[in-house]
Amino acid sequence: MVTTRTRKIRILHALLRAGDKRRLRRTLERLDDVEVAGQLDNLDTDDQLTVLRIVAAPRRAEIIAAMRYESAAGLVAALAPEEAASLVDDLDADDAVDILGYLPEGALSGILKQLDRQDADEIEDLLAYDEETAGGLMSPQFFSCSPQATVADAMAVIQSSEEQPETAFYVYVCDEDDHLLGVCSLRMLVISRPDQPLRDIMFTEVSTVNADTDQEDVAEMVSRYDLVAVPVVDDQRRLIGVVDVDDVVDVIREEATEDILKMAGAGEDLADARSFLGALKVRWRWLMAAAVGGTAAALSLSGFDALLATVPALAFFMPVVAAMGGNIGIQSSTIVVRGLAVGYIEADRVRRLVVREVGLGVVMGMLFGVLIGSVSMGVAEAGTDPLRLGTVVALGTAGSMTIAAAVGTSTPLLLDRLDIDPAVATGPFVTTSVDIAGLLFYFWLASVLLGIT
Amino acid sequence: MVTTRTRKIRILHALLRAGDKRRLRRTLERLDDVEVAGQLDNLDTDDQLTVLRIVAAPRRAEIIAAMRYESAAGLVAALAPEEAASLVDDLDADDAVDILGYLPEGALSGILKQLDRQDADEIEDLLAYDEETAGGLMSPQFFSCSPQATVADAMAVIQSSEEQPETAFYVYVCDEDDHLLGVCSLRMLVISRPDQPLRDIMFTEVSTVNADTDQEDVAEMVSRYDLVAVPVVDDQRRLIGVVDVDDVVDVIREEATEDILKMAGAGEDLADARSFLGALKVRWRWLMAAAVGGTAAALSLSGFDALLATVPALAFFMPVVAAMGGNIGIQSSTIVVRGLAVGYIEADRVRRLVVREVGLGVVMGMLFGVLIGSVSMGVAEAGTDPLRLGTVVALGTAGSMTIAAAVGTSTPLLLDRLDIDPAVATGPFVTTSVDIAGLLFYFWLASVLLGIT
Numbered sequence: 001m002v003t004t005r006t007r008k009i010r011i012l013h014a015l016l017r018a019g020d021k022r023r024l025r026r027t028l029e030r031l032d033d034v035e036v037a038g039q040l041d042n043l044d045t046d047d048q049l050t051v052l053r054i055v056a057a058p059r060r061a062e063i064i065a066a067m068r069y070e071s072a073a074g075l076v077a078a079l080a081p082e083e084a085a086s087l088v089d090d091l092d093a094d095d096a097v098d099i100l101g102y103l104p105e106g107a108l109s110g111i112l113k114q115l116d117r118q119d120a121d122e123i124e125d126l127l128a129y130d131e132e133t134a135g136g137l138m139s140p141q142f143f144s145c146s147p148q149a150t151v152a153d154a155m156a157v158i159q160s161s162e163e164q165p166e167t168a169f170y171v172y173v174c175d176e177d178d179h180l181l182g183v184c185s186l187r188m189l190v191i192s193r194p195d196q197p198l199r200d201i202m203f204t205e206v207s208t209v210n211a212d213t214d215q216e217d218v219a220e221m222v223s224r225y226d227l228v229a230v231p232v233v234d235d236q237r238r239l240i241g242v243v244d245v246d247d248v249v250d251v252i253r254e255e256a257t258e259d260i261l262k263m264a265g266a267g268e269d270l271a272d273a274r275s276f277l278g279a280l281k282v283r284w285r286w287l288m289a290a291a292v293g294g295t296a297a298a299l300s301l302s303g304f305d306a307l308l309a310t311v312p313a314l315a316f317f318m319p320v321v322a323a324m325g326g327n328i329g330i331q332s333s334t335i336v337v338r339g340l341a342v343g344y345i346e347a348d349r350v351r352r353l354v355v356r357e358v359g360l361g362v363v364m365g366m367l368f369g370v371l372i373g374s375v376s377m378g379v380a381e382a383g384t385d386p387l388r389l390g391t392v393v394a395l396g397t398a399g400s401m402t403i404a405a406a407v408g409t410s411t412p413l414l415l416d417r418l419d420i421d422p423a424v425a426t427g428p429f430v431t432t433s434v435d436i437a438g439l440l441f442y443f444w445l446a447s448v449l450l451g452i453t
Numbered sequence: 454m455v456t457t458r459t460r461k462i463r464i465l466h467a468l469l470r471a472g473d474k475r476r477l478r479r480t481l482e483r484l485d486d487v488e489v490a491g492q493l494d495n496l497d498t499d500d501q502l503t504v505l506r507i508v509a510a511p512r513r514a515e516i517i518a519a520m521r522y523e524s525a526a527g528l529v530a531a532l533a534p535e536e537a538a539s540l541v542d543d544l545d546a547d548d549a550v551d552i553l554g555y556l557p558e559g560a561l562s563g564i565l566k567q568l569d570r571q572d573a574d575e576i577e578d579l580l581a582y583d584e585e586t587a588g589g590l591m592s593p594q595f596f597s598c599s600p601q602a603t604v605a606d607a608m609a610v611i612q613s614s615e616e617q618p619e620t621a622f623y624v625y626v627c628d629e630d631d632h633l634l635g636v637c638s639l640r641m642l643v644i645s646r647p648d649q650p651l652r653d654i655m656f657t658e659v660s661t662v663n664a665d666t667d668q669e670d671v672a673e674m675v676s677r678y679d680l681v682a683v684p685v686v687d688d689q690r691r692l693i694g695v696v697d698v699d700d701v702v703d704v705i706r707e708e709a710t711e712d713i714l715k716m717a718g719a720g721e722d723l724a725d726a727r728s729f730l731g732a733l734k735v736r737w738r739w740l741m742a743a744a745v746g747g748t749a750a751a752l753s754l755s756g757f758d759a760l761l762a763t764v765p766a767l768a769f770f771m772p773v774v775a776a777m778g779g780n781i782g783i784q785s786s787t788i789v790v791r792g793l794a795v796g797y798i799e800a801d802r803v804r805r806l807v808v809r810e811v812g813l814g815v816v817m818g819m820l821f822g823v824l825i826g827s828v829s830m831g832v833a834e835a836g837t838d839p840l841r842l843g844t845v846v847a848l849g850t851a852g853s854m855t856i857a858a859a860v861g862t863s864t865p866l867l868l869d870r871l872d873i874d875p876a877v878a879t880g881p882f883v884t885t886s887v888d889i890a891g892l893l894f895y896f897w898l899a900s901v902l903l904g905i906t
Binding site for chain 1: 485487491495519608611612621622639640642643644658675676677678679680681698699701702703705706709710712713714716717718719723726729732733736737739740741743744746747748750751752754755758761762765766767768769770771772773774775776777779780781783784785786787788790791792795797802809812813816817820821824825828829832834880881884885888889892
């Protein structure tokens with residue numbers, strides 16, 4: 001799959017370089033809208049414009065809608081305002097908003113001025129919602145009918161509707177003040193008698209969200225209830241929009257990416273990694289935290305210089321003692337962070353989870369401690385009792401792993417309880433603190449067991 | 454949200470302990486099917502049975518379908534075969550298969566014997582597909598019509614269908630040998646004249662998958678093309694099933710979890726973490742890899758014992774040199790692994806990516822090297838030139854970070870090219886190899902610059 005895609009890109013690049021518009025047109029006709037969008041995402045703005053102007057006009061809005069939002073915004077910003085406005089006019093309102101949200105103020109108002117008043121107002125209203133909420137995801141287009149309307153009336157509404165909602169599988173039943181009363185699937189309409197009032201066939205236990213519901217909670221609801229669309233209501237339960245499952249699919253992937261990157265201290269968005277300076281900006285912070293922590297560790301360890309001068313072998317095993325702690329700490333914290341994110345960790349099982357993880361730290365710590373400790377006995381210098389060195393390394397490993405499992409498990413749980421996103425600080429924080437704590441324990445143990453201070 | 458859920462669980466627990474069936478029934482009536490399922494997931498089998506027998510019979514299949522599959526399987530296995538079969542009979546075939554796939558052979562055949570022949574055959578056919586493929590996700594129930602059928606005919610098929618496909622938004626148009634020719638949405642049916650043949654209104658550029666298409670590729674297609682259902686066809690393009698978006702939503706979450714856990718060397722499935730022994734089994738491997746790598750590092754470092762005996766300060770800075778490398782290595786590898794997973798990294802941009810990441814390693818390495826190196830000058834022992842020590846620490850940090858960025862970026866790219874899942878080995882492999890390489894470089898540098906071997 002990747003190979004085909006890569007080949008297609010290479011051909012497109014070559015045709016663009018050669019300026020062969022005839023073959024370029026033919027190639028583009030063989031690609032579907034989503035494929036063209038994928039290509040555009042990887043071209044610079046000049047090439048994007050060339051391609052967009054070659055494809056047939058009716059395809060353009062579909063192609064733009066399938067592009068990555070930032071990338072589509074760059075292209076839209078490069079068009080003349082009238083041209084951009086005519087494209088935006090063909091987009092579904094929720095896609096238009098996702099793209100326009102990336103435009104600078106000036107370019108945005110230039111485009112909005114070209115749209116007719118009602119469309120511009122609709123887009124401005126939607127832009128006001130936080131993009132990470134149901135309001136930012138919803139489309140304001142949906143079918144609605146009164147409860148007195150019959151099945152035939154509802155079908156007439158669908159037939160006469162000019163702008164078709166992108167994924168219209170439901171007719172929402174609302175009273176005269178737009179209060180949501182129930183929902184009818186198109187299937188229900190098809191299997192019901194034409195003269196039946198919607199009131200009699202509608203499903204009333206509708207799951208709804210508010211405009212300010214976080215997109216993660218919307219995704220959680222769609223996933224738990226197997227929904228295809230979620231109605232968005234205001235405080236008075238008036239229907240204001242609908243979030244479709246395809247947007248939720250994108251949210252789920254984005255949120256997973258965000259969590260993964262946060263845990264690695266690598267920003268929140270893969271787009272952050274696109275430019276050198278952007279990457280530097282999001283990543284230096286976590287490295288600074290590690291540098292400060294590590295330097296603090298170095299300064300605290302400097303108290304043990306007599307010990308190191310006498311038993312240099314202790315130093316060789318520092319990396320493995322720290323790494324064993326780091327690894328089990330990352331395992332524990334990852335399980336907890338992901339478990340919290342997908343709702344796998346139930347609040348009443350937290351104690352059991354902590355006990356099990358610390359138990360794992362102890363058991364694995366002893367196993368690996370004996371293993372690594374035994375090896376260390378082979379490299380004890382003259383003047384050092386191999387058994388004592390082995391004991392220090394073994395207990396140091398066991399201690400470091402136990403501390404790491406405890407810190408790795410409890411840090412994200414604690415952050416979650418404090419309403420701080422556990423993914424944010426877990427990775428670099430756990431690794432750094434576990435390094436320091438594990439090594440200090442190791443050296444303290446050495447100074448006690450080897451009798452050197 | 455979590456608080457409410459927790460409170461509900463506590464009440465349920467208390468009522469189960471007290472054996473108060475009347476209040477238990479009342480509480481269960483106030484919860485919807487998905488909520489009851491969430492509760493059952495967290496009870497042991499005896500309590501699950503008690504609850505299941507208290508809820509109204511018609512709800513039982515819906516509740517089971519909304520539970521976690523393994524958990525539902527445990528409950529189904531605890532029922533008498535006739536009772537289990539009657540429940541399974543009420544489930545959609547794809548849910549039934551997901552649950553039955555977790556049953557031991559004996560329990561499974563006991564239940565299949567109780568089903569009528571056709572249902573049992575259908576389930577056995579579906580069980581034969583790998584659960585991580587389109588075949589394992591698909592439902593064999595869908596609406597299909599011939600191309601000559603009219604809109605009215607199609608509506609009659611929907612009306613007369615006894616088993617309603619769970620999310621039926623489309624009628625598939627197939628010839629007499631089941632070859633897929635096109636698709637009509639219910640909306641298209643509603644807005645078309647009743648006497649129009651489907652042939653004239655069907656959409657023919659249908660995206661399809663094969664039964665053995667990997668579930669990740671199905672998810673990628675649903676996400677890129679904003680689909681609500683994907684038809685599954687055999688080699689002759691005969692329609693054999695449909696994958697619905699709600700199953701794809703689950704796949705996307707599962708795959709993200711799998712990638713996150715794999716990168717941390719913590720298994721593939723959060724369920725692995727449920728039991729002490731299960732967790733031990735999946736996690737000891739990566740810890741063993743770290744132990745072997747770390748011990749190898751210790752043995753290679755033991756060649757530098759004269760150096761350490763003379764300049765113990767070198768040892769204090771080992772953890773920070775290694776940690777700086779580890780952190781930037783994890784940043785780089787995480788960006789690459791996730792970028793590959795969501796298709797963000799285009800094959801023709803790989804060189805640029807590697808150059809940028811290594812560039813970041815060099816620039817950040819120098820910045821943090823100067824910072825940490827300056828601090829190290831303050832702890833140089835008598836007899837060590839502080840400037841030389843500072844230079845060793847600074848260049849060691851810079852080298853360790855550069856090596857780490859290079860290894861962190863190229864390892865997952867290389868694994869991907871070799872068709873090995875880059876998430877599998879990246880985390881622990883990168884951390885361990887970067888530790889060793891970074892520290893060996895640091896000590897080699899020290900022996901050269903300080904003139905001690």
